[in-house]
Structures are given as C-alpha cells and as structure tokens.
Amino acid sequence: MCGIVGYAGRRQASPLLMEGLKRLEYRGYDSAGVAVLCDGKIARRRASGKLANLEALIQKEPLKGLVALGHTRWATHGKPSEENAHPHADCGGELVVIHNGIIENYLELKEALSAGRHVFQSETDTEIVAHLIEEKLKGLAGAGRSPTPDLNEPLLFEAVRQALGQVRGAYALAVLWAKAPGVIVSAKTASPLIIGLGEGENFLASDVPAFLAHTRKAVFLEDGEMAVLKAGGCTYFNLSGKRIEKKPVQIQWDRTMAEKSGYRHFMLKEIHEQPAACEDTMRGRFFPLKDGVLKRECGLETGFLKEIRQIRLLGCGTAYHAGLVAKYWLEALARLPVHCETASEFRYRETTVGPGELVIAVSQSGETADTLAAVKLAKEKGAKALAVCNTVGSAIARAADFNLFTHCGPEFGVASTKAFIGQLTALAVFCLHCGAARGALGEPEARRLVDQLLCLPGDIRSALKLEPQIKELARRFYKKEHFLFIGRHVNYAIALEGALKLKEISYIHAEGYAAGELKHGPIALIDDSMPVVAIGTRSRVHEKMLSSLEEVKARGAELICLGTEGDARPRGADSLIVLPQTPELLSPIVNIVPLQLLAYHIADLRGCDVDQPRNLAKSVTVE
Ligand code: AGP
16 A cells, blocks of 8 residues: 655645655555656656655755655555656656556556557556556647647646546556646545645645645545646546536544544454455456466466466465465365465475475565575475565565565554455465466356455455444453354364454464364363354355354353354354355455454453554564
C-alpha cells in the first residue's frame, strides 16, 4: 500500500508534502519521491530507503513551488530503488504520475508504448500511465486541441480520462503537467483516494492522516471517480467525463485513530482489509492459464511445472499453516506428491530434497531466519525455490529462484491476518496454474475454480459481518484458560491457525488438533472448563466431523461450531457461527475470519496489547 500526497495552494508545497508523507510512514514503504511544478517546469527528487534520505536530498537541492505530488512506495512491481520510486515521468519529463494500486495490463500497454518509441526508465507498472497520458495528449493536440493556457486543464483531464479507459486494475493516482500549472488531475478505482479541502489550498492523499493537521474537511472519492484539484477548489467527475457533486465530510478522528482508519488496533483494521488483500493478490493472475502469470511474473514455464516431481511447502507459524492448506490443494488440483513442514525442522533434518523438486517458501516478511536458511539449503541440494512473500526485495525473495508476491500491503499487527489470506490466495493461484500446466486440471474445472476464487472477497465480507455475534461470544469466553480447536481435512490447518491466533494475542493456552485425533489422547482434556471450537462447515468429512462434535459434547465441553448456511445445526453445538457456502477446498480462506475475530475480541477484553503481544516480534530474523 503506497502513500500518496498532493497539494495545490498558496504555501510552499515541498515541506507540506514531506510532512504528509511522514504521516503515512505507518503504511510501510521502501522508497519515496516528490515532484514540484514551478515556472513551467517539474522538478523531481526521489530516494530509496527512509524519508530521511529524501529529506536530505531536498535539503541539498531545494524545491520551490505551490503545486506538488509526493509518494511513498511499497514495491509490488520492481525492486525498491530510486529508479522505481514515484513520481514517474513521461518521455519529456513534463508530466508526472504517482499511483497506489496494481495495473494488471501494464505489460501489454508497455509493449504498445515501446513500439511507439516511448522509453521507460523503471520496472514499475505505474510508469506506463505517464507515457499513456503523454500519448493521449499528443492525440488530442493533433485533433486541433492545441495546448493553450486556458485549454490545458481540460486537455489534461481528457488525456487522463482516456488513458484510464485503457487501464485495467486498481489505482489511486494523481497527475501533474508542466503545461497545466496549478492543476492536479486524480482518479480512483479500488485504492483509496481522499481530498482534503482547506482555505485557499487543497490536498489529496491515500489516507486522512496526511492532511489532518491542515483540514478536517474531506471528500472520499468512490471507484470510477476523478477529481481536478486547484488552490481555489476541487471539481469532481466520473470516468465518462460527466461532472458530479461530492459532499464533504468532517473527520472526527485524531491522528492515531486516523492511522488505524478508526479501528482500535492495526490487527482489527488488517482483519477488515482481508477482502482487499484477497482481491489484490488474485487481480489479473488467472488467464491465460498456461504460460500465464507464473511465467510472466515468476518465470515459471509450463514445461517446468510439468516436470516437477514433488513440491515441498516450507514456512513458520501462520505461513506454515498456509502451506498446510496448500498441501491439500496441490494434491487435489495438481495431483502432485506434496510435503509441508516447518522451516525450522526442515533445515536440520537429513532431508532428501533434490533436483526436480520445487520448494515453496511462504513468508510475509521475507526475512524469517529459519525459512531463509531452508530456502538456501534446498537450493544447495539442487531444488528450485519459489517464494510467496509480501515484501519485494526481502532476503527470501532475493534468495529464491522465483517469486509470486502477495499484494496485501504492509501488515503491522504482529499476529498475521491479511498476510495469511494473501498467502492462501497466492497459493491458490499457483495451484490453479500448476494443475492446468500438468493437465491435472482441465479447462472447465479451472474456469469453475476461477469463478469460485472470484467469489472469495464477497464471502470474506459476509464473514466479517458476523463480528457482533463473535464479540458476544468473546464476552462469554474471555476468562477461560484453555481452548481446543478442531478441524478436518483442508480445515485442519485452520484449527491450528485459530489456536495460534488466540494463544499469541490473548495468552490463553489453545491447541489446534485434527478432529480425528481426539480419541487418540486429547479427548482426555475435555470437560466443562474446556471450550471447543469446531470447524464444521460443509465438507466431504462432514459426517465424521459431526461424530467428533458428539464425542466432545458427551464429555461436557462447551461447543462453538462453524457451520455452513443452509445446513442443519450440528447436534450439541452451543454456539453456531454460520458462514457462506464457500466451496469446501477454498473454505479455509473464509473459515479463518471468525477465528481471527474471536481471538482479537477475547484478547481485547483481557486488556492484552493486541498489536504488540508480549515476547513476540513481527519478523523472527534470528533462530
Ligand atoms: C503469526 O501470527 C505470527 N506472526 C508468526 O507465526 C509468523 O507467521 C511467523 O513468524 C512467520 O513470519 P513470516 O511470514 O514473516 O515468515
């Protein structure tokens, strides 16, 4: 999630932009840049690393001007570097763009623009937008609408609007053109963009904290809307160019609340960002099925995927649980032998990993020491490594042969939530393409799976609507000292993950177990002091799960059960959490949501430091 700030007003823009970007630092970033328009020219300053590097550059080479754009970049396409930092410019350096989101069809647009002799300076998807607008301006000028001062604003607006007509994907973007002084044209689809309305000055930003010190009067753009921002005011349009009216709102949050978008904790904000994390991670990654995204983004050719003789999924904690789910998917969809183990165990075993194997390392941070060591070991023994990371340029991403990044944006809560959803989504995309490449998944089945994947964000939203019921459950159970989570088949890993969420933020002892294992020991634990959370959603092992519920009920446990809409209430369920009819194989991506919310609200009621639990770090970079 990049940070965007724009300003048009009567004060020097550069200091205001830097202040705004600092207010967005919490979003995480790896490089930053600003562009200021002054005396008909646009000056840019960009730097990788922290904002202090950009500040030092601006101190050395100051920027003067009253209209400007600023950006902090969280890399999705192209490594963190000055060249890849925004703002990006057109060939002539007369037009700059800043952008938050993912342009799905940037490669095909880039090829067409390159054929039109556009020269690109970066690896980013954003840069193609600057050149596309440049192309549209030429076309409009050629159509007799020569740029003259009074015409330049509508010319720029029309060029941006036409360019966006060719763009597919998510964007919050802003554009500055040297020949349209004082004007910022912006547009929003699927990524947040907010206008801050001041007195004789106006702001735009990806989040409210960037301008909250200057104004509390804001306009939240909706998908498919554009804004033309000038010192004296802002006008709004839809993408077909029609003028629209937008009603400003008064922001009530203080700055800390604003950074969490009004949520009490980053973890809760990130739980609610999961529909977007799922959408953004699968965006533009389905077709073509063969030699598609895996070739384009990872360099994994169909031929290579056909030759793999075994896959080994490695990770730690939540990332390991994501691998466990993918193990069932790969067996079912790609008909491949699959191992899944914790990286900390794998790296010290006399492992048989070797040539012809693909190791898939799952890691949010991309810096986990055990996972990094496991990747290096696997490669030393001749295997190839694919990293599923959330952090471009991280050690594991660099160590791997191939990368399939999740697009969740930075995750601040130590407890992994949206990153888990992103990992599962990326792994599902991999399984789809691997199964298709190996002929194990025919075209009709693959298309059906794509349709099911496209429904996931909506199912996650439905699960999030259960929060009031889950908050009530938390009130009843937050004083318990032990929990047991049980699941079967593809939801066994969700039992483990639900238990991990609870124990790591509430400090309640919680165990996840394969329900079929209860009678082999753990059932001795069950009595009326031990609540049991059972994942009883619709599945091929549903009858078996119902028997497990009977077992625990007979021993006096209080039973909290996840069920599927339309199914009969499981006998013995004291509390039933009803989830949408998500297809069984994909149900883990939805089933984890109520368990995350249960853990969060129990921990909050226990007064725990939910975002920074004791003894834990966000990234375990030591053994
Ligand atoms: C899970 O909530 C924890 N934050 C922890 O288990 C985490 O998943 C694990 O440390 C792996 O981290 P990574 O994904 O950054 O490699």
